[in-house]
Amino acid sequence: MIKFFSKPYRWAGVFSLLLVGMFTFVLLDAFVIQKSMVIVASKTGTETATAVEVEPVVTETSYADEHIEISIETLQEYDSTIYVADIQISDASYLKTAFANSTYGRNVKAKTSDIAAAQNAIFAINGDYYGFRDEGYVLRNGVVYRDSASENEALVIDKTGNFSIVSESEVRMTSLSENWQVLSFGPALVENGTITVDSSSEVGQAKESNPRTAIGQISAGHYLVIVSDGRTDESEGLSLLELAQEFQERGCTVAYNLDGGGSSTMVFNGEVINNPTDGRSIEEREVSDIVYFGY
Template structure:
């Protein structure tokens, strides 16, 4: 045994194997190994238990939905060498703006496609959320319940707070404690903020981490009380380049949004309406929906 370890190259080989094993475990822990923390009752099921919603027969077309509580209109725009899907949404109460976890479970690497999670909630309209399960930090408050109170440590830590009246605000997690925010309706942690007080807050050099300048995007904004705009863009294809954050922010400002916030994009970007996927999800290499941790949706 002593003679075996007397050769330096053997120590190097053993160290290399241990290093590879550690790296493999970190990758598996980050991207693959599921860690279920809390099984959550379906938001749609909870709503049904709490109140009996009187819902008349909706008027539905290929790109619109209208009943006494929810009004949705979707248009497709060609701009910036990209295909952009814009949903104008008005609701009668913030309770119709909901979020849901994949498989109704809060945890690490618990994933499903946006359309799968939306269908499970009987969502009328849905988009991918902030992919909270990809990170250990970032505030997570959903449908009035706090699940994670750990702030992100990086400098880009804008969070979107939706209060109990449905109004949007963008806060810095490093400067605002979860205790001060817990009495709200939703908190989404991705960013950055795009528009605040009707002013664009990004510029031509702004980007998310190491992402490309133009990407598939998902973002949400507010025009006025209970009146929202959702934008999803295709990208990374010859037919649709994708948007920069500045272009995305400009689109929200042009539509009268006082606040707008960037959500997870790239291969995650998905818009779902009335049982169908509206956009063309892709990460630039393969087509189709990416499985994600959560969705933002409108429905009962």
């Protein structure tokens, strides 16, 4: 053994193997190895939601009962296919979130449609993919799961269903813990009816035009969700500015960008409405969480 290590290049080889092993472990730890931290009951937080007493009226693009009304339109703008859902609810408790496999943790993932099905969601979109990061506030259905701040702007949904935007670096989770939901991705697209992004705004190193998922509020109990296809010959995708313009033009006072790209998925009555893609194939990406409307 001593003779083997007497050659300097052999030490270099061993050191290189150690580096490769450490690098591989870091990648696996970040993207593959699941770390389940909390198993979440199927119903948490404020339980004021009332079941449907009258049979809902349902079509391929709409849903209506005494508490929830949803209508979805598909349009072509900016060389992209855009799906717009107009949603009205009678109580904030019908705006919910859910974790993949009902589990809060790192790299715990499932398709948006599968998470939605597990919750009997009427309408669902992908969330903020909290499980991809170690930082960023996580408050879901009134329960705090993570209080470590990121550099993101966070979307706060209070218990009356009203939206607001805060900077995590300036506001501690302790002051937000009485709210209904806190999502951490961003950026904010519209605040007080004013667009807050410009033509140079983007998420990290993302391309200028992408599949997008975002949510906005028009008034009390009245919301707008926009998902766009992208990265295909048929649909280029939206810039953040184009996305913000759509929300502003439709009357939103607050709008917020969620995880996009290959994660962007809209599900309605168990069917995937858009065409999720990573640019190579049309299929759903597994994500860590969803935002949904239902009982």
